[in-house]
Amino acid sequence: MKTIEQTTDEILNLAATHFKFPRAELQPGDDFYKKLGIDSLQALELLTRLENHFGVELPDYEVQGVSDFHTLAMRIQARL
C-alpha cells in the first residue's frame, strides 16, 4: 500500500512530465490550474493519465472543485 506522500509524489512526477513542467517547482499544495496554466479539460486529461497510472477509475464528479495536488492525491488514495 502506497503512502499518501508516495501517491502525491507520483502525481507531481506525472503532471510534470505530461505538461512539460519542471518537477522541482511543483509542490503538493499547488493549485494545478494556476501553476501549470491549464484549463478544466486539460485537468481531466491529466486525470485519465493518473487513472491509468494508479489503475483506479475516478468519476468526473470526484474531482469537481478540486484544484490542488494534495486533495487530488487523497481522492486517488481513497480508491487504491
Added chain:
Amino acid sequence: MLDLAKYDSLGAALRDALEHWPEEVCLIEADRDHERSRLTYRQFGEAAEPLAAALEESGFAAGDRAAIIMTNQPKWLISAYAVFFAGGVLVPLDYKLSAAEHLQLLAHSKAQILIVEYPLWRAITQAPAFREHKLRTVLVTEAPPNADLAGGVRWEEFRGPRAPEFRPRTRMDTACIVYSSGTGGHPRGCVLTHDNYLEQCAAVTPVFPFWPGARYLSIIPTNHAIDFMGGFLMPFTGGGTVVHLRTLRPEFIREAFTKYKITYMAVVPLILKNLQRGLREKFAALPPAKRKMLDALIGVNRALTRAKPRPGLSRMLLKDIHKAFGGGLRALLVGGAFTEPATIEFFHDIGIPIYNGYGCTEACTAITLNDLQPFRPDTVGKPVRGMEIRIVGPDADGIGEVAVRSKTVMSQYLDDPELTAETIVDGWLMTGDLGRVDMTGHLQLFGRKKNMIVTAEGKNIYPEDIENNFEGIAVKEFCVFAANYIWPQHTMTGEQLVLVLHPEPGHSLDDGLLKELSRRNAQLLNYKRVSGYVVWDQDFPRNAAMKIRRAVLAGQIGKQLDRSAMVSL
C-alpha cells in the same frame, strides 16, 4: 419535424413527438468504453409517464416548480418531460455549482421538488444551509444500496400506478426558470415561457434540422440554454437522437464522434480550443512530407470553401481528419462565450463547419448565427428569424449596446422587478454587450458595457457575486470588478477579475492579509477566482443606501490607475 406553431406548451409538443416516432431511438447513454442504455421514444414515454403520475399523486400541481441538478444523462430528460407533462415549471440548475450555491438557488426558486444525482445530493446534505431547505420531495437517482438519502426517495422507485393526467399550459405560462448566473445574493433567474422556447426552437430548427437518425452529442450541461435547446427540444421535435456521455474526458468525446457518427454537437469555446490543440499536436507529429501535403490540401480546401461550405469536397480532400469527426458531422455549434476568430478559422480551413453565434439565456439561447455564406470569422453572424437587433447609443464608430426584441425574450427576472426594469426597457432586452452591425447585417462584438465576464466555458460571472467570499478581510472596504469594466479594451477574450482594496488609513497590505486573500481566492472554483488586486486609497463613492456606486468608482480607478497597477494574486 413537428409544426411547433400548433402547440401551446413544451409538454404538448414533446408528448406528440413520442407518438410520432415511437420506434426511433431518442436517447443513447454512453460511458467511457461501453454503452449503458438506448431508449426509443416509446420506451422514453414508458419511463417518464409513471414518474409524472407519481409527481401528480404527491400533490405536485400545475405551475409548481421542480428543480433538476444532474449531469447530462437520460434521467435528466425523462424527469424534465415528466415535469412538463404534469404542468410543472422546470428549474434546471448547474451541477457544477457548489452545494451552498445549489441550496441558495433552490431557496430562491422556491422549488418544491428536487431531482438530483446521488453524489450531488450527498454534497448538498453536508452543507450548513441544508437544514433550512424547504423542499417537499427529493428524488435521488442512482443511489447505492443502503445509502442514507437524508429524507430523499429513490427516483427509480418513485412511480405512480395509474396513467398520469396531461395538464395543458398556455404559451404565456412559465416553462422554466433558468439561472443565467448569480449566487451570493444576486441570483438572476430568467423566467422563460413556453412561447419563448417554442419560438426559439422554430426559428433555429430550419438552420439545424433534425430527422430520425440525426444525432446530437450532448456535452454542454443540459441546464444551459444551448443544450436544453440543441440536446432536447430540437432533436425531440424532429425525431432525432441525443447521445449522452457520462464523462467529459476529451479522449472519450473524440471517440464518441466516430462511434456514434454524430451529426451535431454544440460546444463552448473551451472545448473547441481543446479539440484544436489535439489536432495541432497530431499535425505536428506528421513526417515532413505528409505535413507538407496536408498543408497544401488545407490551402485548397480554404480557397474552395470561402463563399460557402462544401462538406462533400472537404471530406474528400481531408479524409483522415473528417474520419476522426465521424464522417457525418453537419455542424459544430459554438456559443456560450466569445470564440476567437483564429480558432473558428482553424476549423473552417479543415472543412469542419463551425457555426458561431451569439445569445444569452435572457433571450432563450441564440440571437445571431453565422450562416457561413460567406465565411466570416470576425462576426457572430446575422439575427436568427424573428430577432430584431438595435444598437443603442452608438459612438462615432457605430459601437453601442446591443438591444434585442423578439418573442424569445424572457418575461422577467424572478422576483426582481428592479433588475427586470433595468434589463428590459420598452420591450427591448439590453444585453450589456457592446457591438456594431456592419453593412451586410452581421453583428460584431466589442466587449461589455456591464460589470461581468464570461468564461471560455460559457459561465457568466458577476464580480459582485464573489465579494461574499472576501467578506471580513482586514481592509476598510473592497470590491471586485471585471478588469475590462475598469479598463475597456474592446475585447471579448482573456477577461479577468480584479479585487480593489482600500486599506485602513495608515495601514498597508501586509503578508498576513495577502496570504488570507490567496486562501480565500483558492476557495472559489477556479473560473471564479480573481486574477489580481489594486490598492485604492480613497473612499468608495456610495449612494444614500450606502451601496457602492460601481460605475463611478470604476471610472475613477480607470482614470487614475493603469491596468499594469494590478498585482497578481
